[in-house]
Structures are given as structure tokens and as C-alpha cells.
Amino acid sequence: MRVVSLLASATEIVCALDEGGSLVGRSHECDNPPWVRSLPPCSETAFDISVSSREIDAEVTRRIRSGEPLYRVHTELIRSLAPDLVIAQSHCEVCAVTPGDVARSGCAIPSATVLGLSAGSVDGIFESIREIARALGKNQAGAAVVECERRRLEAVRAKTAGRRRPSVVMLEWADPVFAMGNWGPELVEIANGDLLLGNRNQHSFAIPGEQVLEANPECLIVAPCGFNLHRAGQERPILEAQPWWARLRAVQTGRVAFADGNLFFNRSGMTISRTAEILAEILHGEISGTPTAGVHWRWIDQLG
Numbered sequence: 314m315r316v317v318s319l320l321a322s323a324t325e326i327v328c329a330l331d332e333g334g335s336l337v338g339r340s341h342e343c344d345n346p347p348w349v350r351s352l353p354p355c356s357e358t359a360f361d362i363s364v365s366s367r368e369i370d371a372e373v374t375r376r377i378r379s380g381e382p383l384y385r386v387h388t389e390l391i392r393s394l395a396p397d398l399v400i401a402q403s404h405c406e407v408c409a410v411t412p413g414d415v416a417r418s419g420c421a422i423p424s425a426t427v428l429g430l431s432a433g434s435v436d437g438i439f440e441s442i443r444e445i446a447r448a449l450g451k452n453q454a455g456a457a458v459v460e461c462e463r464r465r466l467e468a469v470r471a472k473t474a475g476r477r478r479p480s481v482v483m484l485e486w487a488d489p490v491f492a493m494g495n496w497g498p499e500l501v502e503i504a505n506g507d508l509l510l511g512n513r514n515q516h517s518f519a520i521p522g523e524q525v526l527e528a529n530p531e532c533l534i535v536a537p538c539g540f541n542l543h544r545a546g547q548e549r550p551i552l553e554a555q556p557w558w559a560r561l562r563a564v565q566t567g568r569v570a571f572a573d574g575n576l577f578f579n580r581s582g583m584t585i586s587r588t589a590e591i592l593a594e595i596l597h598g599e600i601s602g603t604p605t606a607g608v609h610w611r612w613i614d615q616l617g
Contacts, residue, residue, distance in 0.1 A: 317339070322432075326583060532563055
């Protein structure tokens with residue numbers, strides 16, 4: 314089986330199923346496990362993403378409305394790799410290459426199956442694992458991976474059970490403000506947090522920043538989609554310029570955490586259990602394995 318994965322979470326899942334050797338191509342975003350960077354990248358963003366979050370959001374909105382692509386698919390490269398399976402994402406057209414992007418690119422490979430994954434919840438992520446496992450003929454391994462992840466999540470629930478539930482808001486975009494949706498609220502619940510804003514098992518959408526002030530959480534987590542920890546930290550001055558920011562309880566008490574939203578909070582793959590563990594560390598100081606503070610997240614006063 315020859316696999317081209319155009320979705321970072323799918324690449325993680327293929328490797329978790331012990332089928333990393335089947336991968337012959339990856340998306341521009343695939344980075345976990347680190348060795349997959351040696352595979353040829355078969356996609357790229359269609360516009361400059363080094364600009365501000367406000368400009369990124371505006372360009373994404375413009376391109377969606379005009380029907381312009383968000384990603385370029387390297388058609389000839391994929392054809393030359395002769396894959397049997399191409400994995401893309403059907404859940405969200407913004408954050409990864411979709412089956413529609415593959416079709417529009419003219420990347421017609423008659424012998425290849427295009428698998429589109431849709432994972433808007435924890436159970437949806439588990440179903441993605443099973444779907445990929447079925448496509449690779451690894452049903453038993455898929456069931457084992459799902460069970461392992463369930464046990465890790467239940468371990469987080471058990472460790473934090475009985476503690477006082479701090480109120481929390483998670484932002485998956487800073488300008489404009491998006492409260493985290495999809496599986497994020499479920500992970501907060503597992504880590505015994507009281508989520509005040511968010512769209513459980515649904516896409517997030519822009520909200521007035523004043524809604525964050527109205528919620529006024531004890532803890533605020535900023536983990537923008539597609540941004541690593543360093544890039545997330547660059548959103549600090551943007552947020553600090555907002556008139557409602559300084560009035561937040563979390564800001565006044567220093568309980569604002571900036572986190573890696575790319576590898577963890579917004580990725581529907583093999584890092585969801587680690588994300589729940591990170592949440593338990595932020596909300597309760599409960600550490601599972603190696604501490605993640607300073608590595609995958611930082612309090613606002615510890616940003617460089």
C-alpha cells in the first residue's frame with residue numbers, strides 16, 4: 314500500500330497503526346512524528362500566512378467567497394508517487410486539503426482511493442482512526458489504538474475528578490476572536506474544567522471580543538489553529554490592544570496560557586490525549602509524564 318496523506322492528523326494515525334512505511338508523500342503541514350518531514354510535500358498554502366491573524370482571516374474569507382483555493386495540490390508529484398490511497402479532510406475546508414481540492418487539482422489517479430475524513434468530536438477522531446485502519450487492512454490495530462487513547466483520556470478524567478472546576482475560555486483564533494469548537498470542549502470537560510464559551514462538536518465562528526469579557530473566565534487559553542507556541546505568543550500584543558482585554562479576570566491574575574494550537578489543541582489525530590493532559594496541567598497543575606509547561610504552553614508572563 315502506497316499512501317499520500319494530505320492531512321497532518323492522518324499522517325499521525327497512519328504511523329500509530331505502524332504503517333509509516335506505507336507513506337510516500339505528505340502535506341506541507343505534516344510534522345509528527347518528526348521523520349515524516351523527509352517525505353516529499355504534496356501541497357502548500359495558496360497565500361502568504363506570515364501576515365497578521367486579521368489579514369489571514371480576511372484572505373480566507375475572500376477566497377472562500379470567490380471560490381479560490383486555499384491550498385495548492387502538487388498534482389504531478391502525487392501522480393509520480395503512484396499512491397493507492399490519498400487521505401484528505403472533508404470536515405473543514407479551511408485548515409487542510411479537502412477531497413474537493415484534490416479533485417479540482419486534476420489529480421486523477423484511477424487506481425487510488427481518496428479518503429475524506431470528518432472529525433468534529435472525540436468520537437469522530439476515533440472513527441477516523443478506524444476508517445484509516447480499514448483502508449489499510451489494519452482493523453485490529455485500529456481498535457487497539459482507539460482503546461489506548463480512550464484509556465489515556467479516562468486517566469486524565471480520573472486524575473482531575475473531585476477537584477474544583479475552574480472556569481475557562483479557549484480561543485482558537487485571536488483576531489477576530491473565535492471560541493474553540495469541535496472536540497476542544499470535550500477535552501476541557503475531561504480535564505474537569507468549566508468551559509464558558511465554545512461550540513461542542515461544531516465549527517467555531519467569530520464572536521465579539523466583549524463576549525469573552527462577559528464570560529470573564531478564571532483561566533484563558535489562547536491556542537490559534539495552525540499556530541505553534543512561538544506564533545501563538547505573537548498574538549499577545551494584538552489581544553492586549555483590545556479595550557476589553559485588561560479587564561479580564563484571567564489577565565489580572567496572570568492566568569492566561571498561550572499554547573501550541575497546531576500540534577495539539579486543533580489537530581484531530583494522535584495528540585488529543587496529550588492535549589487533555591496539557592489542559593489538566595494548565596487548569597489543575599496535574600502533570601502526566603513529562604511536564605509540558607514551557608514546551609507546549611506558557612503563561613503570559615513567561616512568553617519570550
